[in-house]
Amino acid sequence: MKNKRHSIKDIASELKVSITTVSFVLNGKAKEKRISDEVAAKILKYTDEINYKPNQLAQSLRTGKTHILVFMVEDISNYFFSKIARIIEDIAYKKGYKVLFCSNENNDERSRELIQLFYERQVDGFIIIPSPGIKDQIQMLIENKIPVVLFDRFFPDLETNYVILDNQNATYKGTLHLMESNFKKIGFITVDVAQTQMVDRLKGYQKALRENGLEEYVLKIPFNETGSKSGKKLFLEFIKENPDLDAVFFSTNYLTQVGLEVIQEKFPQKVYEFGIITFDDNDLFKIYTPSISAVAQPLEKIGKELMNIMFDLLESGAEKKPLHKVVLEAKLKVRNSSKAGIL
Structure with a gap:
């Protein structure tokens, strides 16, 4: 049973309830939709028994969210960037997000290709250490209401969110x-x-x-x-x-x-x-x-600031908010x- 990939339709058929009921329960809306505790418990027990995992593609199409973030740095193998990456990954995981890591080698062409690739894959947000000539690509993401936070460096004439050091x-x-x-x-x-x-x-x-x-x-x-x-x-x-x-x-x-x-x-x-x-x-x-x-x-503080800003942007959606411009002190x-x- 555990080797088969189950759908919400399969679960509904097995338990003789509607697909909508299963969906509401799995999305934590049982009480809101007045589904009885008995039915909700039965659905949750069964999905646990079969080790049910939601179809990520179908879920993202339905909600418009992939729960995937991109962290683009100069060189992910560099000690500084890899330390920040681990901090970000841990914070994201606790919030139900996964992080894709990539290196742009401070190269504009590579940066553009990576941004376009992940934009087309509809990731939910970008944390970027930008190469010198990608201001237009950052502007494109902002105009398309994609959450973007720049890190380590920024473009002085571009209004965007960033976390930098003094x-x-x-x-x-x-x-x-x-x-x-x-x-x-x-x-x-x-x-x-x-x-x-x-x-x-x-x-x-x-x-x-x-x-x-x-x-x-x-x-x-x-x-x-x-x-x-x-x-x-x-x-x-x-x-x-x-x-x-x-x-x-x-x-x-x-x-x-x-x-x-x-x-x-x-x-x-x-x-x-x-x-x-x-x-x-x-x-x-x-x-x-x-x-x-x-x-x-301050690695921990940098990671937390980046993720605080990112989740604020994700939760506010397209709503216009004051920009986060964070400048931290070194020791x-x-x-x-x-x-x-x-x-």
């Missing part, structure tokens, strides 16, 4: 911490993109240096080269061209991993001499020698790599 203040405080530890020649390693999160991280570094009369040392690595040999070569040349550097601030955790590899291989002593801070924490940074100081984003976790005189 990136400028985070790097400003991190850079000041390096100065307080007596580091004066501070390099900033970032990604060569014009997206809001990277622009603001650079601004925070520049503000701290400007206020203290210090010189800037900035390396911008093209996004598609950050994990490649050419990216490592750019960082190596940057270190060689600036022999007076005494500290480096990496704007992402993946740049930190690349930078540490190069330093460890080519300048092993500088691992202990440099002041080092990474943006975004990673469990490995805690056990690295020396342990790496990090600007840590600087000071470890050995940014302390003066650790040798």
